[in-house]
Amino acid sequence: MDSLETLNALVDADRWIERVRGQKSQLPELKELGVLESEMKSVASQLSELNEAMLPIKAELSGATSLVIQMTERRQELEHRLAAPSATPKELVAVQTELDHVNTQLNYAQSSEVEYFLELEPMELELESVSERAKEMVARRNELRESVAELSATLDEELNALVQGRVPLIENVPTPLRDLYERARSNVGGGVGAARVVSGRCEGCHIELSPLDVDRLKKTTESNLMPCPECGRLLLP
Numbered sequence: 356m357d358s359l360e361t362l363n364a365l366v367d368a369d370r371w372i373e374r375v376r377g378q379k380s381q382l383p384e385l386k387e388l389g390v391l392e393s394e395m396k397s398v399a400s401q402l403s404e405l406n407e408a409m410l411p412i413k414a415e416l417s418g419a420t421s422l423v424i425q426m427t428e429r430r431q432e433l434e435h436r437l438a439a440p441s442a443t444p445k446e447l448v449a450v451q452t453e454l455d456h457v458n459t460q461l462n463y464a465q466s467s468e469v470e471y472f473l474e475l476e477p478m479e480l481e482l483e484s485v486s487e488r489a490k491e492m493v494a495r496r497n498e499l500r501e502s503v504a505e506l507s508a509t510l511d512e513e514l515n516a517l518v519q520g521r522v523p524l525i526e527n528v529p530t531p532l533r534d535l536y537e538r539a540r541s542n543v544g545g546g547v548g549a550a551r552v553v554s555g556r557c558e559g560c561h562i563e564l565s566p567l568d569v570d571r572l573k574k575t576t577e578s579n580l581m582p583c584p585e586c587g588r589l590l591l592p
């Protein structure tokens with residue numbers, strides 16, 4: 356095996372590793388999870404806004420309800436007193452006056468109660484439907500998290516095997532070329548440290564080489580590979 360062949364075998368292995376890493380970071384499930392999680396945030400704030408808006412109306416409703424109970428009890432008391440045989444005419448007039456007043460208040464409290472109730476009803480329906488949606492979202496999120504964990508574990512296993520398989524390949528590459536390649540590789544942040552040139556473009560960064568560089572490339576030998584002037588990957592002749 357000449358040194359260029361050994362390098363090519365290493366580059367192929369690194370391409371595979373890159374591909375699997377790319378798969379892992381671009382899982383459709385991961386993307387869906389990201390979208391879902393941001394939707395969940397907006398649903399959560401929708402829920403808290405609704406609850407907050409309902410709070411004062413609920414307080415008014417419960418105030419109106421207690422007033423209705425209170426006034427109903429008072430009315431019963433007054434009606435008993437009106438019916439009592441011992442009452443004097445003066446007392447009867449006073450009781451009747453209070454009863455009229457209580458009836459007015461009771462009517463008012465009852466109609467307020469209905470108003471608050473009607474105001475709350477559509478909000479409660481909305482709350483119910485948003486909560487239902489939130490529940491579905493939580494279930495889907497759990498499913499997605501599980502799938503992402505499973506797929507990532509499988510891809511990690513695959514990656515481990517590929518990284519281990521790379522060890523003998525790198526040992527096959529002669530030292531000066533290996534160092535050159537590893538340096539180019541670390542300059543591009545890991546991944547693949549060499550690239551082919553296809554239609555005058557570096558396959559690593561897709562930059563078109565100048566005619567001068569194309570000429571230089573033609574003259575390179577395996578012991579003297581040139582780097583891409585843009586990304587620094589070794590250009591494979």
Ligand SMILES: [Zn+2]
Pocket residue numbers: 550557558559560561562583584585586587588
């Ligand atoms: Zn390049």
